Amino acid sequence: MDSSLLKIFVAVAKHQSISLAAQELCFTQSNVTLRIKQLEKKLGYPLFHRVPKGVILTYEGEKLYPYALEIVTKVEETILKMKNISEQTLLRVGTSQANAIIRLLPFIEKLSVDYPATQLELFANGTPQVIDALLDYKIDIAFITGNPHHKDIVVLNTYNDDLYMVESKHKQSKECIIGYREKSTHLNFFKQYWEALGHKEYTTIILENYEVMLGCVKAGMGRAFLSKIIVDKYHYTNDLILTKLPLNEYDLETHLVCKKDAIPLIGDYLKTMHLP
Numbered sequence: 001m002d003s004s005l006l007k008i009f010v011a012v013a014k015h016q017s018i019s020l021a022a023q024e025l026c027f028t029q030s031n032v033t034l035r036i037k038q039l040e041k042k043l044g045y046p047l048f049h050r051v052p053k054g055v056i057l058t059y060e061g062e063k064l065y066p067y068a069l070e071i072v073t074k075v076e077e078t079i080l081k082m083k084n085i086s087e088q089t090l091l092r093v094g095t096s097q098a099n100a101i102i103r104l105l106p107f108i109e110k111l112s113v114d115y116p117a118t119q120l121e122l123f124a125n126g127t128p129q130v131i132d133a134l135l136d137y138k139i140d141i142a143f144i145t146g147n148p149h150h151k152d153i154v155v156l157n158t159y160n161d162d163l164y165m166v167e168s169k170h171k172q173s174k175e176c177i178i179g180y181r182e183k184s185t186h187l188n189f190f191k192q193y194w195e196a197l198g199h200k201e202y203t204t205i206i207l208e209n210y211e212v213m214l215g216c217v218k219a220g221m222g223r224a225f226l227s228k229i230i231v232d233k234y235h236y237t238n239d240l241i242l243t244k245l246p247l248n249e250y251d252l253e254t255h256l257v258c259k260k261d262a263i264p265l266i267g268d269y270l271k272t273m274h275l276p
């Protein structure tokens with residue numbers, strides 16, 4: 001059976017949408033529809049029901065899905081390993097947004113000097129999404145906040161982000177917490193810390209732009225929990241009060257991780273790489 005047909009089937013099943021699957025695969029919708037029909041013809045039964053908001057798996061489709069996912073994953077893993085069989089010709093790097101700001105460029109610069117033949121592919125998102133991409137073999141390594149303590153993931157390196165609560169030096173800060181992303185490890189920690197101090201009544205603003213976040217903090221619109229590297233990068237250090245918080249049992253360090261069964265050929269190099 002053609003594994004490319006199974007890859008399209010898995011994408012449609014995952015998104016429950018032909019259009020979203022087409023976007024992920026960089027195909028036209030008509031091409032995806034045609035390939036699904038080809039697979040259905042080969043197997044002899046329909047795989048999807050059409051519903052108002054997209055498609056859902058038929059009973060037969062549900063039976064096929066776990067096998068198709070396993071085949072597609074193994075094929076992609078094999079292709080990647082064969083490409084990198086003698087040298088690291090491709091390295092797919094995932095990173096959380098904060099790490100994209102703090103250490104992605106230094107990482108790229110170091111790698112381009114030490115491994116100039118290695119091609120890089122980048123994927124930036126929240127830590128949960130980056131971990132999912134790693135587990136699905138869509139990326140090879142990832143910079144994430146905290147150790148995931150997952151049985152299939154190994155930590156290659158650890159970096160300290162030098163985190164602080166920041167508030168305006170010139171204005172009274174409002175009872176508001178300013179965060180980068182709603183489902184953020186840093187934001188969740190800061191909320192719990194702030195509530196433990198007795199601050200139960202506060203609002204939250206999500207901005208997804210560090211420079212705007214810092215500008216709002218400077219204006220007294222609220223407080224945030226950020227790496228000093230980010231504060232320094234946008235030149236807000238002299239306008240803010242920086243307070244080091246007790247992290248207690250929280251692991252908010254950055255960990256460079258990979259899958260245990262897919263350690264890159266340059267794994268030893270990554271274990272000793274020094275970054276900000």
